[in-house]
Amino acid sequence: MTDSESPSGRFRIAISAWEARMSLWIETPTVLDKTTGETLLSFKDGNWSLDAARWLSDSIVELTLRKYPGNHLPVNIIATLDCANRTARIGEKEVQFLAEVESALDNALTWRTVTPPPRAARSGFASAVRRFFFGK
Incomplete structure (x- = not known):
């Protein structure tokens, strides 16, 4: 994703990217008013990533965001600013x-939350020896 400007150029979305793990980039947006120099939206948690930005008008933008790590629903959220x-x-x-x-x-x-599957019951000679020595 690259930086994006509103149709008139007044508002700008600046992207700050970091690599969370190999080939997984988090592209955190900051929304700015270029006329006043004001930061309109800045994320304290750098784990929000911008997947898409679509300007609906000169001042209204639709941001498709996801949060890293992705163990949540919904996967993406649309914020209309x-x-x-x-x-x-x-x-x-x-x-x-x-x-x-x-x-x-x-x-x-x-x-x-991800819980591991229950351990399968162990049987056989190796399991009997393990239980005898280790109680497992």
């Missing part, structure tokens, strides 16, 4: 201030 009014929508939820976007995104995730 109104840069001029400094508000957003995440799914059906209205966000009054852009400073609240990151916590609203975090709250929209359902984390999955």
Whole structure:
């Protein structure tokens, strides 16, 4: 993903990329108002990554975001930012201030926990010796 500007050039999405693991890049966006120099959206947790940005108008942008690591549902979340009014929508939820976007995104995730499968019952001579010596 590369940096992106609104149609008029007033708003800009700057990307800061880092490699989480081999060939897995996290591209954290920052949304800026070039006229005022104000940072409209900045992520404290650098694990949010921008997969796509689509300008719907000069001041409204749709961001498709994912959070690393990906053990959550949904995999991607769409945040629609109104840069001029400094508000957003995440799914059906209205966000009054852009400073609240990151916590609203975090709250929209359902984390999955992975539990290992149960150990299979051991049988046979090797298992009997292991149980005798190690109690397992």
